[in-house]
Amino acid sequence: MAHEGPPVDTDHLARLYRQMFLIRRCEEEAARAYAMGKIGGFLHLYIGQEAVGVGALAALESKDHVVTTYRDHGIALAKGMTARAMMAELFGKETGCSKGLGGSMHMFDAANGMHGGYGIIGGHIPLAAGIAFASKYKEDGGVTLCFFGDGAVPIAGFHEGIGLAALWKLPIVFICENNEYSMGTPLSRTLPTSEVANYARGYGIPSDRFVAEDVLEVERRIGEAVKLAREANIPTLVEVKTYRFRGHSMSDPGKYRTPEEVEARKQRDPLFRARTQLELHWDMARLDALEASVEEEVADAVKFADESPEPTAELLAPTTYDGPFAS
Amino acid sequence: MSRTLRYREALREAMIEEMERDPNVFLMGEEVGHYQGAYKVTEGILEKFGEKRVIDTPIAEGGFAGLGIGAAMVGLRPIVEFMTWNFSAVAFDQILNNAAKVRQMSGGQYTCPIVFRGPNASARQVGSQHSHAMEHFYTHVPGLKVIAPAFAADAKGLMKTAIRDNNPVLVMESETLYNTKGEVPDDQGPIPFGVANVVRTGKDVTIVAYSRMTHVALEAAEKLAKLGVSAEVIDLRTLRPLDEDTIVASVKKTHRCVTVHEGWPYGGVGAEISDRVQRLAFDYLDAPILRVASLDVPMPYNAKLEQQCMPQPERVVDTVLRVVHRG
Ligand SMILES: Cc1ncc(C[n+]2csc(CCOP(=O)(O)OP(=O)(O)O)c2C)c(N)n1
Ligand SMILES: [Mg+2]
Numbered sequence: 040m041a042h043e044g045p046p047v048d049t050d051h052l053a054r055l056y057r058q059m060f061l062i063r064r065c066e067e068e069a070a071r072a073y074a075m076g077k078i079g080g081f082l083h084l085y086i087g088q089e090a091v092g093v094g095a096l097a098a099l100e101s102k103d104h105v106v107t108t109y110r111d112h113g114i115a116l117a118k119g120m121t122a123r124a125m126m127a128e129l130f131g132k133e134t135g136c137s138k139g140l141g142g143s144m145h146m147f148d149a150a151n152g153m154h155g156g157y158g159i160i161g162g163h164i165p166l167a168a169g170i171a172f173a174s175k176y177k178e179d180g181g182v183t184l185c186f187f188g189d190g191a192v193p194i195a196g197f198h199e200g201i202g203l204a205a206l207w208k209l210p211i212v213f214i215c216e217n218n219e220y221s222m223g224t225p226l227s228r229t230l231p232t233s234e235v236a237n238y239a240r241g242y243g244i245p246s247d248r249f250v251a252e253d254v255l256e257v258e259r260r261i262g263e264a265v266k267l268a269r270e271a272n273i274p275t276l277v278e279v280k281t282y283r284f285r286g287h288s289m290s291d292p293g294k295y296r297t298p299e300e301v302e303a304r305k306q307r308d309p310l311f312r313a314r315t316q317l318e319l320h321w322d323m324a325r326l327d328a329l330e331a332s333v334e335e336e337v338a339d340a341v342k343f344a345d346e347s348p349e350p351t352a353e354l355l356a357p358t359t360y361d362g363p364f365a366s
Numbered sequence: 367m368s369r370t371l372r373y374r375e376a377l378r379e380a381m382i383e384e385m386e387r388d389p390n391v392f393l394m395g396e397e398v399g400h401y402q403g404a405y406k407v408t409e410g411i412l413e414k415f416g417e418k419r420v421i422d423t424p425i426a427e428g429g430f431a432g433l434g435i436g437a438a439m440v441g442l443r444p445i446v447e448f449m450t451w452n453f454s455a456v457a458f459d460q461i462l463n464n465a466a467k468v469r470q471m472s473g474g475q476y477t478c479p480i481v482f483r484g485p486n487a488s489a490r491q492v493g494s495q496h497s498h499a500m501e502h503f504y505t506h507v508p509g510l511k512v513i514a515p516a517f518a519a520d521a522k523g524l525m526k527t528a529i530r531d532n533n534p535v536l537v538m539e540s541e542t543l544y545n546t547k548g549e550v551p552d553d554q555g556p557i558p559f560g561v562a563n564v565v566r567t568g569k570d571v572t573i574v575a576y577s578r579m580t581h582v583a584l585e586a587a588e589k590l591a592k593l594g595v596s597a598e599v600i601d602l603r604t605l606r607p608l609d610e611d612t613i614v615a616s617v618k619k620t621h622r623c624v625t626v627h628e629g630w631p632y633g634g635v636g637a638e639i640s641d642r643v644q645r646l647a648f649d650y651l652d653a654p655i656l657r658v659a660s661l662d663v664p665m666p667y668n669a670k671l672e673q674q675c676m677p678q679p680e681r682v683v684d685t686v687l688r689v690v691h692r693g
Contacts, residue, residue, distance in 0.1 A: 081496070137667075144496075159455070161425070161456070224396075
């Protein structure tokens with residue numbers, strides 16, 4: 040896919056590449072920590088999909104809002120969460136973004152407009168519409184990005200959330216990260232149509248559909264939808280074609296995909312593509328230094344997470360109710 | 367003659383035998399077929415019965431629960447798997463308003479022979495949205511039957527009864543029990559609902575439990591024996607209908623009662639049992655009935671806090687010691 044925008048701003052590309060690389064490395068370290076028993080429960084990695092979150096969030100202003108699913112670490116980092124806060128949450132520590140109470144699926148960072156990762160498919164889509172509703176109500180010019188998987192399209196929350204946003208003209212962009220599978224089920228067995236973007240038609244809103252291989256292209260295309268939302272309160276449904284390189288979660292043996300299929304997709308890794316683009320403009324020493332700074336940041340985050348204290352039971356009452364505990 | 371089976375194998379055998387017995391029985395749910403079941407309960411069933419009777423659904427719990435209810439009203443006998451009972455919340459309206467009501471609001475013209483099943487209550491560190499003990503919500507509803515086996519043989523026998531029952535039956539399984547082994551008679555037939563089992567006899571206190579908590583209660587009883595307290599443990603097996611006769615007979619003997627379940631203490635199965643015991647055995651009670659439940663907060667991710675929130679054998683022991691006036 041040719042990039043038709045203005046000439047590449049290499050500093051900008053480097054920033055996006057750095058974010059993608061940071062996410063990739065954090066996820067790899069999280070997988071290692073999971074194998075060592077330092078992380079528990081479900082762990083859904085974003086490896087392979089980094090260009091979606093990083094490109095989309097690059098199209099936002101800092102006052103804008105993001106809501107996503109349980110596959111949320113990468114998006115949290117792209118929205119400005121520190122690697123320390125993210126990793127410490129995975130480790131279940133008090134210094135984590137949700138004080139170790141939420142875990143992998145529930146990354147929250149209110150100050151940065153990261154309004155959470157959610158575990159029930161579809162449940163967060165109307166909620167995201169509500170955040171967009173509040174922006175319109177307060178007339179603050181904020182835009183909400185709502186991410187979800189291809190597996191969310193059949194569920195009611197998808198239709199009710201988009202229906203309300205379309206009806207009430209809310210400043211929101213619905214981003215379907217179509218990685219072709221919901222757990223072990225290919226899209227062909229969950230949807231009667233091969234294009235998620237088709238669903239926009241019934242709700243009378245614009246749609247877009249493209250492959251997320253070039254992070255700058257993702258930024259440009261989501262940027263158009265963000266502009267429509269911000270300037271005209273028109274929601275857009277964007278289907279971004281992507282692929283996860285790992286299993287659905289750590290417990291998924293992934294037998295439903297052939298090694299050849301996964302390998303072929305890894306050959307088109309958006310992270311390498313961004314690096315290759317950058318290599319045209321930067322010398323190796325500079326790239327190495329950038330990557331070394333990421334390695335340092337990740338190692339620091341893991342150490343921080345490992346050494347942080349655990350939350351104590353005193354946290355449970357004040358995080359259940361605001362005000363006196365009502366039992 | 368009997369064989370040692372895992373809990374998940376016992377459930378699977380019951381479904382296979384009932385599907386062989388009645389061509390109107392079919393199985394439907396997320397990943398039940400090609401993926402062989404998210405928790406491998408339905409492994410091999412697709413290969414045995416084919417895609418007509420083993421149906422992989424999209425993520426649309428409200429949709430496929432409702433579809434199952436409709437099919438049941440006109441003669442089919444669906445088994446609907448929820449990947450976990452947490453996701454049944456999305457289908458709650460269908461179960462509450464359609465499955466439980468269609469018989470009465472039609473003046474008895476319809477039956478609704480449907481089974482809803484899946485793992486219930488906590489797993490390990492899966493966080494607040496994935497750790498619900500849903501039986502408390504459903505036992506509230508007239509028109510539904512709710513069962514919660516703790517052992518492989520009961521899982522098989524009760525599942526068979528559930529499939530043959532002409533009413534909606536909700537089968538609460540447990541992810542943490544799926545791997546446990548038990549003796550299952552070769553000719554294990556249907557086990558009638560509403561019959562509890564005394565799984566350990568004792569004279570000082572009656573501990574009433576079900577599902578995984580039966581094992582926790584047995585562990586507690588073992589510890590109590592070392593402290594000189596003889597605990598009788600009742601495994602309810604079915605929650606609605608509830609075998610109050612067995613509970614009351616036991617309390618008349620022991621004069622003390624403690625209930626143990628996952629899920630919150632406000633209302634729920636423990637409160638129901640307390641009501642019945644104080645009504646039916648008031649004159650026999652030597653101490654207040656105490657309940658061991660999950661702590662009254664959403665389930666935290668952090669491993670230690672999660673363990674603190676869940677009922678543990680130690681908490682059962684402490685509670686029992688309080689009712690026998692030794693704590
Ligand atoms: C209502 C509901 N049903 C089932 C699940 C279990 N579940 C978790 S993730 C998942 C697959 C989702 O796939 P998709 O939406 O494509 O997202 P991806 O994992 O590919 O990012 C399922 C079935 C759930 N979390 N919520
Ligand atoms: Mg997907």
